[in-house]
Amino acid sequence: MRAPEEASRLLDTGYRPYDGPRAGTAGAVGSLLRYSVRRGLGLGRPFGGKVPIGLVILIAYLPAVALVGVSVLVGDILDQPLMQSVRDYYGLITTAVIAFAALVVPELFCTDKRTGMLGRYLATPLTRWTYLLAKAGALLLLLALVSLGPPLLLVIGLAGTGDTPPGALDVLDVVWRVLVATPLLALPLGAVGAAVSSLTSRRIVATAVIGVLLLLGGAVAGSLAATGSPASVMLGDVVMVAFEMPHRLLGGTTSELNSVPLWQLVAAWCAWVAVPTAVVITSYARTKVSR
Amino acid sequence: MSVDTDRPLPGTDDASAKTPVAELVDVSRWYGTVVAVSGVDLSLRPGVTALLGPNGAGKSTLLRLVCGLTRPSRGHVRLLGVDPRRHPEVYRDVGIAPQQEAMFEHESPTRFVQTAARLVGVADPEGATLRALERVGLDPADPRPLRERSGGERQRAKIAQAIVHRPRLLVLDEPVEGLDPRQRIAVLDLVADLGAEGHTVLVSSHVLGELDRISDRVLVMAQGRVVAAGTSHGLRELLDDRPMKVRVGTDRPRELAAALVGLPGVVAVAVDEAVPAGARGGGVVVDTLAAPALRRALAARALSACAVLHEVRPLDDDLDSVFRYLVTR
Amino acid sequence: MTTTTTTTGTAPPGATPPVTVVRTRDLRLRIGERLVLDGADVEVGPGVTGLLGPNGAGKTTLIGLLLGLQRPTSGDIEVLGLDPRTDGPRLRPRIGYSPQLQVLPADVPAVDLVAHLAEVQGLPRSAARQRSSDALWLVGLGEERTRRVGTMSTGQKQRVKLACAIAHDPQLLVLDEPTNGLDPVQRDDLLVLVRRLGTELGMHVLLSSHLLAEVEQVCDSVVILTDGRASSSPLRGATERSTTRLLVVDAGSAPGLTIALRAAGLSVAAPVAPTDGRARDRHEEGDGLARLQVTMTETSHEHALTRALAESGADVHRLSEPRHGLVDTYLETTGGAA
Secondary structure (H helix, E strand, O other), X not given: OOOOOOOOOOOOOXXXXXXXXXXXXXXXXXXXXXXXXXXXXXXXXXXXXXXXXXXXXXXXXXXXXXXXXXXXXXXXXXXXXXXXXHHHHHHHOHHHHHHHHHHHHHHHHHHHHHOOHHHHHOOOOOOHHHHHHHHHHHHHHHHHHHHOHHHHHHHHHHHHOOXXXXXXXXXXXXXXXXXXXXXXXXXXXXXXXXXXXXXXXXXXXXXXXXXXXXXXXXXXXXXXHHOOOOHHXXXXXXXXXHHHHHHHXXXXXXXXXXXXXXXXXXXXXXXXXXXXXXXXXXXXXHOOOOO | OOOOOOOOOOOOOOOXXXXXXXXXEEEEEEXXXXXXXXXXXXXXXXXXXXXXXXXXXXXXXXXXXXXXXXOOOEEEEEEOOEOOOOOHHXXXXXXXXXXXXXXXXXXXXXXXXXXXXXXXXXXXXXXHHHHHHHHHOOOOOOOOOHHHOXXXXXXXXXXXXXXXXXXXXXXXXXXXXXXXXXXXXXXHHHHHHHHHOOOEEEEEOOOHHHHHHHOOEEEEEEOOEEEEEEOHHHHHHHOOOOOEXXXXXXXXXXXXXHHHOOOOOEEEEXXXXXXXXXXXXXXXXXXXXOHHHHHHHXXXXXXXXXXXXXXXXXXXXXXXXHHHHHHOO | OOOOOOOOOOOOOOOOOOOOOEEEEEEEEEEOOEEEEEEEOOEEOXXXXXXXXXXXXXXXXXXXXXOOOOOOOEEEEEEOOEOHHHHHHHHHHHEEEEXXXXXXXXXXXXXXXXXXXXXXXXXXXXXXXXXXXXXXXXXXXXXXXXXXXXXXXXXXXXXXXXXXXXXXXXXXXXXXXXXXXXXXXXXXXXXXXXXXXXXXXXXXEXXXXXXXXXXXXXXXXXXXXXXXXXXXXXXXXXXXXXXXXXXXXXXXXXXXXXXXXXXXXXXXXXXXXXXXXXXXOHHHOOOOEEEEEXXXXXXXXXXXXXXXXXXXXXXXXXXXXXXXXXXXXXXXXXXXXX
């Protein structure tokens, strides 16, 4: 006995409407954030884009990996408290963080202007401000990759190895300071990078300008200090202001900015975040989304 | 736009009308291994010639070859009877309005056109500039630079620059791109007038209906070759045996369909009955390979079916259909 | 004009009754010194609507206002029942926008680009991927969909833009000069697809273009902007029956036919040329055809016309009612403008 046949049906007219759920602004911000992080890292771009970024990330992590490795093999090579090791580490990765910022931040802001994507994004639930919010989030996550990751790796690595591992409370003490230090470090650098990127649509120009600004600031401030100006002149170097934050949080007393009172440091930090942010906001508010 | 009343162009008298203004003989042009233009023979005379072709067919390369801006890889190009590479002074009689936008952004149209006039050695650059700007409908007294002007004004400035020296050969690549409907009509009418005055105009555009209206001759390119040349109606006639569709509005569609389906060349007849029956709006669409036979027999067949003809409308008898047929074979 | 069949904009069965897709009242927008929109009352209904107007009349600005990208100086706007000023994020996913800009990210494969935008518009990732692929197939780029956009031709890029606009299944498609840079065959293919999207596939379409022929081919009605104001006209549907017909026959039969027609009581004359100063249609000269304008005053005249054509053995090239073309409507409406 044959089984009854199913009735024949025409299944597809070539276009299917979509009746499923649609995320709103929150979903849009999340989508753009994830996508921007991927693009910032060079994923989704042809191979050439990945190489410099990969190198920089490697440079940022390498000392940590090396130190942990040595600690595993040899024991306590660093005869100093954990906090100091971590504090010193920031000094090691300064150049890597600057290079990373110069390479990655322009991709977040310039490319969309150059490729017409900004206009397309604004025809979605995103507005200029939610767009910038997503980009800021991506910016912080990306910077955290090189400014949070390596120190954290070092902490965990050193905490678990060596002949005299630090106690759990000591480790946690260092960890929370590193966590708090990360946005304090990332925000000024990211803001300056974003401000430069928002003024041009050419990635390479932005990378060069950011690199010069960040590196030059130090040179200028350094030479001014050497000729006898007060230490507070160094507040004009954003790199120094940014890196001073983890330095102080981790109990440091030996940086060039050491003599500057805390309130001045905080004020300079706020200025270094607020002013570039204002530049970004003004630039995007005035951008005519052309056809 | 007033018609220019200056002296007639040289070459509009009988003697020099024998020599084509531009001539390409078995011309090919390749770039490395890519052949852009392959074995083209053409000659251009006064009047408007439209150059049509799909993207990538080699139109831009052909235009550059005609202007003498590129030399052929094979074959030879003659402008006004001479090889432009040996006689570069012939370029003074060529005017070009290319598609690309690169112009002197910081200059006003007036200065831009004047500079062009001076470069070519026009006798009275200021006067010629004024006339050229008036013809394209730009205000000579407006000092604003080109970068502050709209697309339409920039386009017209380009054309003014190309005609300021009253060249015998005028090459216009997409001259109405970006212009609004009224501006398009104005510029194309200008092109038609220039052709009527004796300039030899070669125009390329993707909007065939507009070009058809003003051209004396049509050149169709595909895959680097010129696949058809002639007048628009001439080409349509030559291709009368291509499949064509004609809509016939009638009060008795089904009866007319029955009467037509037996006609030689008819491939299919689609019936479109109006509701309610007998009301207007019904008809048939006839698919045929022998359009002339259909045209001749239509009224008689309608009469024999006791049907009245309300409408006879070829659905693909325009230049667009001819073009599609030529380039997609 | 070529291979499209003209259909009126009927909604698919079971659809909701017609809504007003876009409505503006007394819309004004001032940019600097200039009043770009000056009391524009725009009504866009269902189906495919054209948006025309001289450069600088405010078409792009209007589109920006409809999308909520700009705020008007005064006046009301309603799109798909929402106010773009207050409901922008809710409204924009319901709109598919293809801007005029030809620039696209060069190093991204087409399918990734379309999927990413669909995701930002609110579709879950898997649905976005799937619909991106579907959309690219629909626009004819199925086989090329994994190629980087930078390697694509102008025609292909235009279709990528269209795919971006439809992947998230919008209710309203806003297309700004979608056929720019396309050759005639590519243009026609895209327009056929747009017509299909606007009729069978249930989207409303607003098509902004400078090519009157293309608007005539695809749209059910047009909105013409002039000097910051708007006027609408339908393009299809029943027009007043006219008593005149334009008849095109072979030149050889014309004299005999004329005599026969007049004998039957119809009046025959040469057709009236356009009066707007446009250059004559060159291709009509010397093509061996005669053009006649025939006026019928009695119901029996139509039959008489058919009979006269049959008996004179004329080749009937065309028989049509003179239509007030879009060109005439446009030129009249924008008459005073520069």
